[in-house]
Amino acid sequence: xxxxxxxxxxxxxxxxxxxxxxxxVSQSAVSRCFKPxxxxxxxxxxxxxxxxxxxxxxxxxxxxxxITRRSNxxxxxxxxxxxxxxxxxxxxxxxEFSKHAVHILLFTLRQERDIDExxxxxxxxxxxxxxxxxxxxxxxxxxxxxxxxxLLFFNRTIQDRSVNSVCCDQEAGExxxxxxxxxxxxxxxxxxxxPEDSLVSVQRTFGARDRLARLGFDDVPIVQGDYTYESGQQxxxxxMKHFDNGPDAVLCANDIMAVGCMDAARNEFSLRVPDDISIxxxxxxxxxxxxxxxxxxxxxxxxRMAEAAVEMVMERVDHPDKTPEMRVFSGVLQSxxxxxxx
Amino acid sequence: xxxxxxxxxxxxxxxxxxxxxxxxVSQSAVSRCFKPxxxxxxxxxxxxxxxxxxxxxxxxxxxxxxITRRSNxxxxxxxxxxxxxxxxxxxxxxxEFSKHAVHILLFTLRQERDIDExxxxxxxxxxxxxxxxxxxxxxxxxxxxxxxxxLLFFNRTIQDRSVNSVCCDQEAGExxxxxxxxxxxxxxxxxxxxPEDSLVSVQRTFGARDRLARLGFDDVPIVQGDYTYESGQQxxxxxMKHFDNGPDAVLCANDIMAVGCMDAARNEFSLRVPDDISIxxxxxxxxxxxxxxxxxxxxxxxxRMAEAAVEMVMERVDHPDKTPEMRVFSGVLQSxxxxxxx
DNA sequence: TTGTACGCGTTATCAC
DNA sequence: GTGATAACGCGTACAA
Numbered sequence: 143x144x145x146x147x148x149x150x151x152x153x154x155x156x157x158x159x160x161x162x163x164x165x166x167v168s169q170s171a172v173s174r175c176f177k178p179x180x181x182x183x184x185x186x187x188x189x190x191x192x193x194x195x196x197x198x199x200x201x202x203x204x205x206x207x208x209i210t211r212r213s214n215x216x217x218x219x220x221x222x223x224x225x226x227x228x229x230x231x232x233x234x235x236x237x238e239f240s241k242h243a244v245h246i247l248l249f250t251l252r253q254e255r256d257i258d259e260x261x262x263x264x265x266x267x268x269x270x271x272x273x274x275x276x277x278x279x280x281x282x283x284x285x286x287x288x289x290x291x292x293l294l295f296f297n298r299t300i301q302d303r304s305v306n307s308v309c310c311d312q313e314a315g316e317x318x319x320x321x322x323x324x325x326x327x328x329x330x331x332x333x334x335x336x337p338e339d340s341l342v343s344v345q346r347t348f349g350a351r352d353r354l355a356r357l358g359f360d361d362v363p364i365v366q367g368d369y370t371y372e373s374g375q376q377x378x379x380x381x382m383k384h385f386d387n388g389p390d391a392v393l394c395a396n397d398i399m400a401v402g403c404m405d406a407a408r409n410e411f412s413l414r415v416p417d418d419i420s421i422x423x424x425x426x427x428x429x430x431x432x433x434x435x436x437x438x439x440x441x442x443x444x445x446r447m448a449e450a451a452v453e454m455v456m457e458r459v460d461h462p463d464k465t466p467e468m469r470v471f472s473g474v475l476q477s478x479x480x481x482x483x484x
Numbered sequence: 485x486x487x488x489x490x491x492x493x494x495x496x497x498x499x500x501x502x503x504x505x506x507x508x509v510s511q512s513a514v515s516r517c518f519k520p521x522x523x524x525x526x527x528x529x530x531x532x533x534x535x536x537x538x539x540x541x542x543x544x545x546x547x548x549x550x551i552t553r554r555s556n557x558x559x560x561x562x563x564x565x566x567x568x569x570x571x572x573x574x575x576x577x578x579x580e581f582s583k584h585a586v587h588i589l590l591f592t593l594r595q596e597r598d599i600d601e602x603x604x605x606x607x608x609x610x611x612x613x614x615x616x617x618x619x620x621x622x623x624x625x626x627x628x629x630x631x632x633x634x635l636l637f638f639n640r641t642i643q644d645r646s647v648n649s650v651c652c653d654q655e656a657g658e659x660x661x662x663x664x665x666x667x668x669x670x671x672x673x674x675x676x677x678x679p680e681d682s683l684v685s686v687q688r689t690f691g692a693r694d695r696l697a698r699l700g701f702d703d704v705p706i707v708q709g710d711y712t713y714e715s716g717q718q719x720x721x722x723x724m725k726h727f728d729n730g731p732d733a734v735l736c737a738n739d740i741m742a743v744g745c746m747d748a749a750r751n752e753f754s755l756r757v758p759d760d761i762s763i764x765x766x767x768x769x770x771x772x773x774x775x776x777x778x779x780x781x782x783x784x785x786x787x788r789m790a791e792a793a794v795e796m797v798m799e800r801v802d803h804p805d806k807t808p809e810m811r812v813f814s815g816v817l818q819s820x821x822x823x824x825x826x
Numbered sequence: 827t828t829g830t831a832c833g834c835g836t837t838a839t840c841a842c
Numbered sequence: 843g844t845g846a847t848a849a850c851g852c853g854t855a856c857a858a
Contacts (some may be wrong), residue, residue, distance in 0.1 A: 204555060246577055246590050431713075434776045
């Protein structure tokens with residue numbers, strides 16, 4: 143008996159052996175009792191469970207992972223945590239993965255150059271898959287391919303390589319915005335893009351410019367921002383120089399810049415939104431809905447996208463040779479009061 | 485040679501044995517080469533590293549954890565991810581932990597009742613410590629104590645139990661706000677609290693009410709919110725009923741409600757902020773700084789708090805019997821344009 | 827400095 | 843249904 147309490151007293155971890163000894167059964171019996179579909183007698187299960195409870199035993203997931211070769215861990219790599227959109231993505235991914243009893247190992251990068259090191263760490267922890275919302279080089283992608291480790295890009299696609307990805311249709315979203323603005327009679331357009339190394343920004347900006355061109359609006363001025371509030375303000379300042387009385391409508395590559403743009407329009411240029419100028423964004427982050435802004439934007443179906451992402455990753459955990467797939471979801475127009483549209 | 489390439493072909497993981505065989509050395513030699521301060525000859529190290537590179541070998545962190553009894557994993561349990569404050573906390577914690585080569589296993593709760601299950605999972609994954617920004621029962625705390633597992637509360641303290649915690653001084657923050665508002669001549673105060681099970685809210689609301697009482701303002705009406713934007717709007721609606729012409733100043737238990745309150749004041753009651761009504765919040769989230777709101781608030785020193793939290797956890801990982809400690813940081817007044825103060 | 831042998835805590839595979 | 847025993851991949855005494 144004194145022997146049984148030993149592990150507790152020593153402050154050590156309680157192992158299945160301790161439970162087995164305490165319950166007077168074999169260690170394998172203990173193991174089986176904690177395995178869902180195992181064949182154990184009622185009597186045995188009850189006996190073991192009581193012993194486990196008394197000793198405070200929990201199976202060691204690390205040891206289990208070693209033998210089952212399943213860590214139940216996935217890596218999530220996020221670059222831009224200041225963009226309010228990503229915390230929401232992370233939350234939804236976590237909710238979905240937890241339905242599969244899979245846990246998230248989180249990696250955030252301050253600098254892009256960290257990513258090689260992070261990939262190493264991801265490999266070391268034997269994650270079963272990785273969701274990336276950041277840019278990877280072809281070499282980096284190949285490291286995943288070589289390992290047969292499921293990799294899924296969230297809101298980015300890779301040219302020259304077929305990869306798994308879940309995206310919001312950036313171009314279609316911009317088309318909707320442009321169409322609405324043109325239909326409402328806007329004539330003088332300006333764009334504020336994101337960083338040039340952001341594919342999402344490239345797609346959104348291209349989508350808007352292309353659609354505008356097709357509708358007869360050429361040479362629309364484009365100012366480059368960096369997704370931040372301040373760069374939205376600065377973007378408008380620069381755009382103003384291209385017009386005598388400012389633009390009719392400004393399309394921003396994300397909501398945060400659109401908000402900055404709105405504030406600059408109101409405070410610095412005394413423009414009424416949307417009477418004097420229409421401003422639209424992209425993402426559908428919560429603060430953009432606050433009635434102080436009430437932004438017209440394209441809301442990304444984050445939950446659906448997260449569901450799809452998790453589903454795709456888990457499919458490929460079980461069937462690593464499944465062919466790469468790209469799933470594109472349409473954003474929905476969230477019609478606020480920051481733009482004059484029908 | 486054909487044998488050496490085998491692991492790659494078979495799509496299996498490359499182990500230290502594979503590297504050893506390929507390099508013609510023992511497995512322990514490989515192991516040593518990957519251990520920082522080990523004694524290995526230049527020649528051996530070079531030889532092993534080249535083999536490892538060629539085979540794409542990375543040490544298995546799970547197997548390593550099993551033998552070293554150090555998982556280099558910590559759990560972070562967050563309840564309220566919609567509160568924009570917590571993503572920032574998570575980001576800073578991750579930055580700090582990564583300096584110690586420690587990784588975060590993330591748990592978010594949709595419902596409080598999930599927490600027992602989450603604690604189980606945390607234990608199973610052999611995390612070396614846990615940071616909690618959520619309420620735990622005494623029984624739940626005891627489970628950590630019994631395991632000798634370092635537990636740290638972020639922005640909450642527990643009555644009747646000495647625990648590790650890092651907090652922002654909620655009451656002091658509210659005192660600063662109240663003093664400023666009173667000095668500026670405000671007379672008719674209203675409070676919007678958070679959920680009643682939120683200790684942070686209780687402390688903030690108490691801090692404000694208590695300071696107001698000491699300054700001669702008794703029976704200040706308190707309306708209960710739930711930290712959301714909508715409840716901030718609703719809070720003002722209810723507060724308005726307590727005054728003929730509305731309150732002078734409203735103190736909200738967090739920034740998001742303050743923003744909702746501002747919008748309701750402007751849009752629903754045509755009040756000018758801050759001329760007709762002063763509104764203040766607490767936290768210092770990024771959107772509150774946007775000039776559309778320019779909220780006067782108490783900014784939590786999130787980075788400092790995260791540094792302290794990580795430091796305390798890591799100290800207790802190495803010295804589990806270190807006595808519990810509580811570190812309280814002062815927030816700083818962020819003087820915006822939502823309140824008339826000196 | 828290097829190699830041998832063992833153990834970390836679990837699941838899986840067998841006999842029984 | 844139950845109990846021995848062998849892995850899983852690594853770190854580390856210990857011997858050489």
